[in-house]
Each structure stands twice: as C-alpha cells, then as structure tokens.
Amino acid sequence: MISLKNVVKKYGSKEVLKNLNVDFPDGKTTVILGPSGSGKSTLLRSLDLLVRPESGTLDFGDISLDYSQPVSKKKSFDIRKKTSMVFQNWNLFPNLTVLQNITTAPMTVLKQSKVDAEKHAKILLGQVGLAEYADRYPSQLSGGQQQRISICRALAMNPEYILLDEPTSALDPELETQVLLILGELSKMNQSMIIVTHNMDFARSVADKIVFVEDGDILFDGTPDDFFNHPTTRIRDFLSGITFNDNEALK
Incomplete structure (x- = not known):
C-alpha cells in the first residue's frame, strides 16, 4: 500500500495540496477525479517524486520518506523502481522501434538481458494486440497504438504500481476505447493502478476506490457505489457538469 500523510505542496503562495x-x-485500481486545476496530477506525481511536496510523508512498503528532508538518489531510485508513469502524451522515443522503446529501460535499469527483455516485450505486445508492430517506429502508429505501447513500456518494468495521468485525453473516442479496454483488463488482473481521468464511465467500470480532489483538498475517499449513487451536492454538480456559477446563472 502507498500512504500519504499531511502532504502539502505549494507553487509560490498557492497551496496546491492542502495537508492531504x-x-x-495494493492490487486495486484507484481513480482520482476532480475539476481541472484541482491538484489531481500534482497528487499523482508526488508518488514517484516527479513533484516534490514541501512537507508530509510517503510510506510505500518498506520505504518511508519525509518530503521535507533531502531524498537520497538511492531512495528516489528505489521508489521509481516500484512505479511506472504513463502520461497524457505517450512520450515514446521517435528514433527507436517499438521493441526498443519497451526494452531500453528494463535492460538499463533492471539489468535484464536483451533476450529476456525482448521476450517479455513481445508477450506484452501480444497482450495489447500489437505483436506485429515490434519493428515499427512511433511515427508509423496511431495515437491509440502509441499509448498502448506506452502502457507496455510501463509494464515491462514489472512495477508494483502503474500511475496514469489522463492516459486517453489526447485521443479521439474510438482510440480512447482501445486504451481503456487494455486498462480494464489490467484492473481485472489486480494490477495496482492509480489513474487520473475525466472519463466517468471508465471510472465507474474499473475503480475499486475513488478519490475526489478539489482546490487541493480531498472531498471524497470511498467506493464507486457511494460516489456515483449517493453523491454529495458538490459531487452531483460535478457529475452533471453544472458548476456553482452555472447554478447562480439559472436563478
């Protein structure tokens, strides 16, 4: 399990995470929801130190970290070995083939042999329906295919947790569906995932837990059933797409 306690992150005078x-x-899919600018991505990126909060603690298995103290390279490395991040824009290396994109990190970071890394990569490509694309370059793939390769690259590191930051926001609906189906299968396999998304249907179908963030505060932390079927007034407005200002305008 990953636990955050009393986490505070500021950008200048603005408090983006407020004592969270x-x-x-473990083995569950947690979906982080909230309006734009609420702190969702900052929260997610705090988990693998892409963002460094000013204070608070992170406990991740046998690793404990105080954000207010210097973090050693070894501890940063140990945390990042436990996680793999999938971004909105897939960030594949354009000069490498699909197979090379997937195998580079396992070979350099995990010290896997080329034979073992390629064998695992081909298994992963088969699982996402892209086995025949191993020797192609990213520019030869659609956005949905590139994002599926990005997920393969994350899985190739054998992470305890996959962190996904709006993984389908750059895709059209058809390509989005392709990626969401893959993530749904991973959820059924009890792969630990933490996903930031705006897709409510996806959240409802795959989440074991939902965290709703707004203005740096957690306003909900519980089950999808409670979130969708017994929402607070604020969450009901969020789900219906009605903001407070819209309500005022309708009076």
Whole structure:
C-alpha cells in the first residue's frame, strides 16, 4: 500500500495540496477525479517524486520518506523502481522501434538481458494486440497504438504500481476505447493502478476506490457505489457538469 500523510505542496503562495491524507491499496485500481486545476496530477506525481511536496510523508512498503528532508538518489531510485508513469502524451522515443522503446529501460535499469527483455516485450505486445508492430517506429502508429505501447513500456518494468495521468485525453473516442479496454483488463488482473481521468464511465467500470480532489483538498475517499449513487451536492454538480456559477446563472 502507498500512504500519504499531511502532504502539502505549494507553487509560490498557492497551496496546491492542502495537508492531504490518502491511501492507495495494493492490487486495486484507484481513480482520482476532480475539476481541472484541482491538484489531481500534482497528487499523482508526488508518488514517484516527479513533484516534490514541501512537507508530509510517503510510506510505500518498506520505504518511508519525509518530503521535507533531502531524498537520497538511492531512495528516489528505489521508489521509481516500484512505479511506472504513463502520461497524457505517450512520450515514446521517435528514433527507436517499438521493441526498443519497451526494452531500453528494463535492460538499463533492471539489468535484464536483451533476450529476456525482448521476450517479455513481445508477450506484452501480444497482450495489447500489437505483436506485429515490434519493428515499427512511433511515427508509423496511431495515437491509440502509441499509448498502448506506452502502457507496455510501463509494464515491462514489472512495477508494483502503474500511475496514469489522463492516459486517453489526447485521443479521439474510438482510440480512447482501445486504451481503456487494455486498462480494464489490467484492473481485472489486480494490477495496482492509480489513474487520473475525466472519463466517468471508465471510472465507474474499473475503480475499486475513488478519490475526489478539489482546490487541493480531498472531498471524497470511498467506493464507486457511494460516489456515483449517493453523491454529495458538490459531487452531483460535478457529475452533471453544472458548476456553482452555472447554478447562480439559472436563478
């Protein structure tokens, strides 16, 4: 399990995360929801130190970290070995083939042999329906295919948790569906995932836990059933797409 306690992150005078406390259970899919600019991505990126909060603690298995203290290279490395991040824009290396994009990190970071890394990569490509694309370059693939390769690259590191930051926001609906189906299969396999998304249907179908963030505060931390079927007034407005200002305008 990953646990954050009393986490504070500021950008200048703006407090983006406000003394947050939240757990992310093993073998489950946690979906982080909230309006734009609420702190969702900052929260996600705090988990693998892409963002460094000013204070608070992170406990991740046998690793404990105080954000207010210097973090050694070894501890950063140990945390990042446990996670793999999938971004909005897939960030594949354009000069490498699909197979090379997937195998580079396992070979350099995990010290896998080329034979073992390629064998695992080909298995992963088969699982996402792209086995025949191993020797192609990213420019020869659609956006949905590139994002599926990005997920393969994350899985190739054998992470305890996959962190996904709006993984389908740059895709059209048809390509989005391709990627969401893959993530749904991973969820059924009890791969630990933490996903930031705006897709409510996807959140409803795959989430074991939902965390709703707004203005740096956690306003909900619980089950999808409670979130979607017994929402607070604020969450009901969020789900219906009605903001407070819209309500005022309708009076």
